[in-house]
Amino acid sequence: MIKKLQNREKLSTTYLWSIFIVVIIIDFLITVALFSIYCAAQISTAAKNSVSQLEQVRTSTDILFESMEAVVNQLANDADTATFLLGESTNRLREAAVGLKIRTLCTANPYLRFITLYNDTSKRFVSSGYAGDDIKLNAQEFYDRLGDQPYVCFFRPIGDAYNVQLNKKAMAYTFVFRINLKPNSGSSDLVIIDVNESYFNNALAPIRVEEHEQRVLLQGTEQEFIAEMSALPAQELFSVAAGGSGADYPEAKSMESSGSMFFHTPGQFWFTTYVRSAKVGWTFYNMLPYQVVLGALVTPAILTVTMTLLTLAFGYVLSRWLSTHLYQPIKALYENYVDSAGEKKGNELELLSQAFSDMYLKADELERGLIASFHESKNFYLRALLSGERERVQGSLSTYRRLGIxxxxxxxxxxxxxxxxxxxxxxxxxxxxxxxxxxxxxxxxxxxxxxxxxxxxxxxxxxxxxxxxxxxxxxxxxxxxxxxxxxxxxxxxxxxxxxxSICVGQVVDSWMDINLVYEQxxxxxxxxxxxxxxxxxFAWDAPEAMSSDLYYSGLHTRLADCVRSGDLEACAREFDQALAAMKEISFKSARTYFRHILMSVLDVFFAALERDNEFFSKMMERLESLDRCENVRALRSVFLELLSSLSYRLSVGRKNSNQDAALQTKAYIDEHYDDPELSLRMLAERVQLSPAYLGRVFTAVTAYAFNDYVNQVRLEKAAELLRNTRMPVSRVSESVGVLNTNYFYSLFKKRYGVTPSAYRKGGCGKEPEEAADE
The missing domain is CATH 3.30.70.270 (Reverse transcriptase/Diguanylate cyclase domain)
Known part of the structure; x- marks a missing residue:
């Protein structure tokens, strides 16, 4: 007994931990997914904010560059400046005048420290800070840095370059522009503009993240780093240094105008955003330690862990409940066996076995149902493809891919x-x-x-x-x-x-032509x-087969004959035969071919239609609708509809001349309604017209379809016999030419609303209008 209890306890514990492990795995996956979503959202938000701030710096830089371009243009167009740059010798009075002009421009732009002109021919400098000859500028260094570029910028000390500069440790952003007023001389002069260091410090102040380490880099047009602004956690402002190169500097591989990237330096992981300026050609980088960006995730992380622990607790309770309920059938089996002989006390084992068998049968039925459902769904979309339903196919491309079509x-x-x-x-x-x-x-x-x-x-x-x-x-x-x-x-x-029997069609290179081959x-x-x-x-294995370059010349003539006789069934047969005979023709070509055939048919009847402009215009509109057909079924429908309209229009012109034939037919029906052999074909032979045409003439003259009129006359005579005689219903049916009594019952009830027997008992039935209303 103790051993049995231990086995039962062991089995229950196995159920518990099996379910609980599944709960732990699911809980872990959900936790990781949620935290990943939080991280991605935080990084995306931080990137957007940083890029937005860098875009403001880019705007300030673009404004600065436009101002410097304006200064260069003013210097190039000024007469005194031009005279200095074109001069080949020293003229101090002229240089003094140019110096005053430059000083005026420099004063108008407070962020410009110095503006300097260099004449390559006379090897002379003139600066806004000019005082004698003591300008320590190395022209060759500027030319080397400039190279073939229109301008260059670098960060340098200017204390020793100008004797009027009091702070000898001062730094500035030096822009060197090429100016060429002597195109035939083979040399160019320079405009050197020094921008205060504080300009970019002020522009970068809004993006400073206090209490954290931060780096801002300015990268030039030739991928060189012009300057590096850095700040330690205790600093409010950036410290500026000349840029460098190497592993400590990132490089934006993407060609996008802005974005974010991951960058690693020894001992630090950086969250880096960048913005490119199309006007200046610079790239601005903002680098923050990753812990700054992820610091906002502490609270969500705590909440996520708390929710994880709560869900694990709930999962444990749920696991115990499920394990207990799952163990109940096994427990019942243990209780129905004895240890010694192993004989059953009941039939629970058979019942459990039967339950498992039923479960497997249901699972098998479910699997077969799913397979059948898949095949039915696939067949539905295959039928749309074979039927040429282009809109349905194009609107369900993902479904076709999922079904493997x-x-x-x-x-x-x-x-x-x-x-x-x-x-x-x-x-x-x-x-x-x-x-x-x-x-x-x-x-x-x-x-x-x-x-x-x-x-x-x-x-x-x-x-x-x-x-x-x-x-x-x-x-x-x-x-x-x-x-x-x-x-x-x-x-x-x-x-x-x-x-x-197997019919093989032509091979096509587009799913849009599958419908044409299938119909053929x-x-x-x-x-x-x-x-x-x-x-x-093969579908084209017939003497009348044709290819795309062969005109089926006899088709429009046969169709014209069918239209004259009003035989639309023959028109349909001609369409099917022509379609089946086509070989190596796409659906678009087939549509164009049948459009040409219809135009040829209209040409045949042009003399009869030339005075009816309204009808001819409608026919041309319907002809245009042929080009919008997407499959063979629609093409066939429009094709036959147009021929039917044409045949009807021609019959209207012949209506008066055949009115006598219609009246003769009506009189014959009134007199010989009791003839079971009475048919449209028989009467057409009497008046020497085709059955289809006589039917249309009869309808035009009497406003009744042929069969409707015959049935009306017969039923009126039958109603009269039912009222006035005791003749059996079967005899009444035969007397009016309807040999099938069941069919007679159906016609009579449809017209009068009651059966013939009920009509006789009631003395009279409902009028046809009343029956129709009901």
């Missing part, structure tokens, strides 16, 4: 199969064809034999019709795939008693299966 294959081939069970197979299953196994085998055989293709899609499109979509690497079926189709045709009747194959399979029964054949 390749819309980017190099080439496509559509194959349509027709399967007809043999007679002996029908007899074996008692006259009811159980085709699930043969059709399932057909799908698997097809997928296996078409394996060399890039991919295979198989779907059922009718009771005994199947479509196969192949993804190909080359614009034709290779010998392996052709032999595979021949194997299917040979194997299915031999092994499964199913005669199989359906037409070809319907019209040529008798001659190609049980074989592999």
């Amino acid at each position: 390749n819309l980017n294959a190099p080439y496509y081939e559509v194959v349509v199969l027709e399967c007809v069970p043999q007679e002996d197979m029908s007899r074996e299953v008692g006259g009811k064809e159980n085709l699930f196994i043969p059709y399932y085998a057909l799908e698997n055989i097809t997928r296996e034999l078409m394996g060399p293709a890039l991919g295979v899609e198989f779907m059922r499109i009718g009771e005994n019709h199947f479509a196969v979509l192949l993804y190909l690497e080359e614009p034709q079926l290779n010998d392996t795939l052709r032999q595979g189709l021949e194997t299917i045709v040979d194997l299915m009747p031999r092994e499964f008693h199913i005669d199989t 194959e359906k037409i070809a399979l319907h019209s040529r299966t008798a001659s190609h029964y049980g074989r592999v054949f």
Whole structure:
């Protein structure tokens, strides 16, 4: 008994820790995910704020640069300055005048420390701080730094360069511009502008993060670092030093105008943001230790850890509850066994076994249902592809990718199969064809034999019709795939008693042309299966096949004859035959071809329509709508609709001349309504018109369709017989020419709202208008 209790306790503990470990893993993953989101949000916010502050510094620099460009332009356009720069000898009076001019410009711009001109020919300097000849500037150093650039900037001490500079340790940002007033001399002069160090210190003051170490770098146009501003935690302002190079300086690899990056120096990790100036060509870097950016995450981290501990506590309680409930069936089994003999006290074991069996069966049914649902969903989207529903396909590209339907294959081939069970197979299953196994085998055989293709899609499109979509690497079926189709045709009747005919269409290079090939194959399979029964054949395998460069000249003539006779069914057949005969033609080319055919048909009837401008304009509008058709079904519908409108318009012109024929037909129906053989075709022969045309003339003259008028006359006579005689309903039906009594009942109730028997009992039925209202 003690051993049993120990085993039960051990099993319960196993359940508990198994569930609790899962809870710990999930809790850990959620914690890491949440904290990662917090970190990403904090870093993104810090980057945006830092970039925004650097953009203000960039704006200040752009304004400074524009001011210096304005100074250079004023000096270049000033007469005294130009005279000095063009001079080849020393003229102190002229230099004094230029010095006053420069001093005026320097005074107008308080952030400019000195402005200096250098004449390369006379080797003379003139400066706003000019006092005698004591200007210690090295012109060659400026030319070396300038190189081929239009300007250069560097950070340097200016105390020894100018004798009027009192603070000999003063530093300045020196901008050197090239000015060339002697284009043919082969040399250029210089404009040297020294900007106070305090200008950038003031511009950078707003971005100083107090109580933390910080570095700001200015990088020039040639990727050189002009200056480095740094501040320790106790400093309020930046200390400026000349820039350098090496591993202590970052480099923004991205070509974006601004951004953030990670940078590491010995002993420190830096969160670095940068902004580029398109005008000056500089890059500004703001570097802060990473702990500054992540310092704001302390509170969220504490909250996250607290929530983690709370959820772990809740998870432990939930784990104990689940382990207890999961252990109850096992506990019941332990209680129904004895230790010595091991015999059961009850049938709980069988019940538990049966429960597990039921669970597995349900799981299996669920799996099969999911698989069937996947196949149904895939077939739905395959049908949209075969039917040419372009808007649906283009709006569901992600779904097609998820279902594994390749819309980017190099080439496509559509194959349509027709399967007809043999007679002996029908007899074996008692006259009811159980085709699930043969059709399932057909799908698997097809997928296996078409394996060399890039991919295979198989779907059922009718009771005994199947479509196969192949993804190909080359614009034709290779010998392996052709032999595979021949194997299917040979194997299915031999092994499964199913005669199989396979129609192969042209290879296309776009999914938009799949619909055209599919419709061609359906037409070809319907019209040529008798001659190609049980074989592999091509959709264009017929004498009337045509290619894209061959004009099917007789089609518009035959269509014109059909329009004259009002035979729209013949028009539809002509359309299908022309579509099936096309070879190596895209859907766009087929649409253009049928548009040309319609225009040719309109030309045939131009003489009859030339006076009816309104109708002709409407026809041209419908012709334009042909170009908006996205698939063969829409193309066929618009094509036949236009021919129908044309036929109706022509019939209106002949209406008066055939009115007598319609009236004769009406009189014949009134007199011979009891003839079961009464039909439109019979009466058309009497008046020597085509059935379709007579039907339209009859409707135009009497405002009744032929069958509606015949049924009305017969039902009125039947109602009269029911009221005035005791003749059985079946005899009444035969007396008015309706041999099928059930059909007579249906017609009578539809018109009068009651059955013939009820009509007779009531003496009279409802009027047709009343029945229709109900």
